[in-house]
Every structure is written in C-alpha cells, then in structure tokens.
Amino acid sequence: MTDWLGLAADDPFGISTLPYGVVLIDGQPQPAVRIGGSALLLRPAVQALLPEHADLFAGPNLDAFLAAGPDSWLDVRTAVTTWLIDETYRGQLEPLLRPLAGLPTVLPFSVADYVDFYASENHARNVGRIFRPDAESLLPNWKHLPVGYHGRAGTVVVSGTEVRRPLGQRQAGDGVEFGPSQRLDIEAEVGFVVGPGSSQGQPVPIADFDRHVFGVVLLNDWSARDIQAWEYVPLGPFLGKSFATSISAWITPLAALQTARVPAVPRDPAPLPYLDDTGDSWNLDLSIEVRLNGELISRPPFATMYWTAAQMMAHMTVNGASLRPGDLYGSGTVSGPEPDQLGSLLELSWGGSRPFALADGSQRSYLSDGDEIVMTATAPGPDGARIGISEVRGRIVPALDGPA
Incomplete structure (x- = not known):
C-alpha cells in the first residue's frame, strides 16, 4: 500500500503501523493517529468521514475508543488506511495533519489498573x-x-x-x-x-x-x-x-x-x-x-x-x-x-x-x-x-x- 503523503517505504510509522495517541492543539487534547512524522486529528476526520463512530473520539483521550472493542477498532483502522492511500480524501485530510516536531503529547488513556x-x-x-x-x-x-x-x-x-x-x-x-x-x-x-x-x-x-x-x-x-x-x-x-x-x-x-x-x-x-x-x-x-x-x-x-x-x-x-x-x-x-x-x-x-x-x-x-x-x-x-x-x-x- 502506498500513501499519498509520499513516505519512504522503510518508514517505521507508515501505513502498516498507524498508532493512536493524544496531542495538544492550542492547549486542548485531541485524539490522533500517527502517520510518518505527522499526527492526523481523528475527531474532525471521523466526524466528517465516519460519523457513526464520532462519539469514540469526542472526548479528550482514547478511553471510549479502547472500550468500544474489536469491531470498532477494525472499522476505524480500515477507514484511516483507506483515507491515507486514496487521493480522493487528500483535500479533506491534509488540513487535519500536524507535524509531530514540537507537538506536545499527553497520556493517551486513563490508566485504570x-x-x-x-x-x-x-x-x-x-x-x-x-x-x-x-x-x-x-x-x-x-x-x-x-x-x-x-x-x-x-x-x-x-x-x-x-x-x-x-x-x-x-x-x-x-x-x-x-x-x-x-x-x-x-x-x-x-x-x-x-x-x-x-x-x-x-x-x-x-x-x-x-x-x-x-x-x-x-x-x-x-x-x-x-x-x-x-x-x-x-x-x-x-x-x-x-x-x-x-x-x-x-x-x-x-x-x-x-x-x-x-x-x-x-x-x-x-x-x-x-x-x-x-x-x-x-x-x-x-x-x-x-x-x-x-x-x-x-x-x-x-x-x-x-x-x-x-x-x-x-x-x-x-x-x-x-x-x-x-x-x-x-x-x-x-x-x-x-x-x-x-x-x-x-x-x-x-x-x-x-x-x-x-x-x-x-x-x-x-x-x-x-x-x-x-x-x-x-x-x-x-x-x-x-x-x-x-x-x-x-x-x-x-x-x-x-x-x-
């Protein structure tokens, strides 16, 4: 799979990885997925392109997403992968990408035990x-x-x-x-x-x-x-x-x-x-x-x-x-x-x-x-x-x- 960001084939955070975290945008926590050296903000992306799962990223962390279980995890991962390899979505998603350099991160979930x-x-x-x-x-x-x-x-x-x-x-x-x-x-x-x-x-x-x-x-x-x-x-x-x-x-x-x-x-x-x-x-x-x-x-x-x-x-x-x-x-x-x-x-x-x-x-x-x-x-x-x-x-x- 080739993403439209033009990442190197050996980038360890390419399209096959897609880890989830929480970044601070103007001091506010935003759930995100990492692709290469960028963070894709999930709240606006999912609201626009996968609205049936918008509630999973409405909060300040990944708690709701983690609790949703394997079917929802697969839905979101499949959708994000599609968005990043299909040029059709480029115009909508490029404004939602933030460079990781200098971008603060916070604990991505509430640790229960x-x-x-x-x-x-x-x-x-x-x-x-x-x-x-x-x-x-x-x-x-x-x-x-x-x-x-x-x-x-x-x-x-x-x-x-x-x-x-x-x-x-x-x-x-x-x-x-x-x-x-x-x-x-x-x-x-x-x-x-x-x-x-x-x-x-x-x-x-x-x-x-x-x-x-x-x-x-x-x-x-x-x-x-x-x-x-x-x-x-x-x-x-x-x-x-x-x-x-x-x-x-x-x-x-x-x-x-x-x-x-x-x-x-x-x-x-x-x-x-x-x-x-x-x-x-x-x-x-x-x-x-x-x-x-x-x-x-x-x-x-x-x-x-x-x-x-x-x-x-x-x-x-x-x-x-x-x-x-x-x-x-x-x-x-x-x-x-x-x-x-x-x-x-x-x-x-x-x-x-x-x-x-x-x-x-x-x-x-x-x-x-x-x-x-x-x-x-x-x-x-x-x-x-x-x-x-x-x-x-x-x-x-x-x-x-x-x-x-």
Whole structure:
C-alpha cells in the first residue's frame, strides 16, 4: 500500500503501523493517529468521514475508543488506511495533519489498573544469581505461573515526562537511613493496553486475548533498587516502584503486529490448563533498543519471554478479578541470553559489582541525575517492512529535600 503523503517505504510509522495517541492543539487534547512524522486529528476526520463512530473520539483521550472493542477498532483502522492511500480524501485530510516536531503529547488513556509481571526467564535467573548466588536462581513457583504485582496506576506517565529521583528508606549497615535512592534503575518492558472489560468473578481465557487487549506500548518501570531491597519482604515491591512508570505516547494496535507473531519458547513443566496455549502459542518478535544519554547499551529481544501476554492476562483474571477499559499490564524486564541483551542496569552492572563501560571511558552502575533513558523498538511488518513501536523517554531530575 502506498500513501499519498509520499513516505519512504522503510518508514517505521507508515501505513502498516498507524498508532493512536493524544496531542495538544492550542492547549486542548485531541485524539490522533500517527502517520510518518505527522499526527492526523481523528475527531474532525471521523466526524466528517465516519460519523457513526464520532462519539469514540469526542472526548479528550482514547478511553471510549479502547472500550468500544474489536469491531470498532477494525472499522476505524480500515477507514484511516483507506483515507491515507486514496487521493480522493487528500483535500479533506491534509488540513487535519500536524507535524509531530514540537507537538506536545499527553497520556493517551486513563490508566485504570496497573499490573507488572516478571515474565523473562533470563531476567529472573539473573536476578536470582545476583541476590541468591548459592541457591537455585528461580523460585519454586516461577515456571508454574506468571509472577506479578499490582502497581500504582496514578504514577504512570507519558514519554518525555521528567522522573524525579525518589526518596525512601534503605538499609545502612545494621541500621536504616532515609534519603534519595542511590541505586536508581530502569526496566525495559512492553506494556499491554486493555480495551473492553470483563465481569468480576469470570476468568478471561487465553483465547479471548484479542477481544480485550487493544495494543502495546514500550514501558520503563523505573526502580529504586535500594528502597526495594529493604521494603519488599514479605509483601513485594512498593515505594521502590510506585514513584513513576513511563509509557509510550502512542499505542501500537495489535492489528499492526500480526506479522510479528512468532512461536513462543517451549515451557517445562507444562502449565496448568488455564495457562495451556497449545495450538496458539505465540509471542511478539519485538527488537528493543535501550539508550543511555544517546548511547546504545542494550538490545533486549521480546521473543525470548517465557510467559506470553495472553497467559499473563489469563493469570491476572483467573481468580475472578475483572478487567477494566484502560487497564495496563507490563511484561516485566525483557532480557535475552546475551550480555548485550539485558534490560536493566541491575543486570548490566551485576548488582553494581561490575560497572559497565561507556564509549567515553566512564563506568556506570545506576542512574545519575540528568541521565536520559530512551527505549525504542521495531517489529517485522508485511512485505519486509518494519513496524515502529513508539519510544519511551525519561530524564532523571534531582530528588526533593526530604521531610524534616
């Protein structure tokens, strides 16, 4: 398919991608779809050309669109694709295109609940080896269920938002001290955005994944490792995680990633029936890149994840917990088997014991104030094209003064 914008064939945000977001026009939020380096304003476009779905974009975000479900998602995607390849629509749509350069974006949906998983075997084993070097790296439950925790939805922020170094308690010898985190870290993850909800008490099976999950974002679950290490026993992560989670400004729909589905890794032992995806066991072949102040430091491959997004959804609801429109769940840190495929500084520096070198000769373990982390990703598209997954970017700013 060729669009009338004249985009290069290798543009990762071409006609096969079409992610959705929300931009600010004269200070007002407007739902939009990205095409190349431009944003197409959906509210006026849909009002004029697809009026039966005008209510989906009447609000300040994508909430109504996400909740509408797969039939509406397909209607809008099909229509937008047609508009952008058929010259007939050019005159109507060109005035509704805005250059992305300098165009502010906001969080594209209201985050209802946030859950973070721990689905990479490579990452889980590395963490086990770092913290439990004389014990089995995986805990007994790990290969029986997707381990996760319920996070804080209110501190999910859009890409580009500055992240303030958190304050908290940390262990100091035999005592405890309070102050800014000294071991501030990243976690390179993929986030899944839920559309239609489900009934409380009714588990959602793996087979219903495409009915409930709209699309993906890149996700950085910033982590204060020193605060986390002191607080997490016995209930798990809390303040060491809840201060900020950054996501892409643009949601890539699952419809753009059909050619990126690859067989999931083998699982042993076989999972329980509600997690058994035999016959439809797939993962997404996403190639992630992590940059620290512009320098590439890691290339985590999402296809190596042990638990799939569909299994995570099934496990998250098997106890009867309901899904809600706008739910967000993260994959957990994506790490591959190679040294240049690790998705956290914890792993790259082996808990701070082996600082890694940057191109300027400096060595790093954790984040310094002023550091900027940018994560990008691509996936295989149709006819050899690449599908772009919109970046997630965040810069660390100094901690505030602590309470007296």
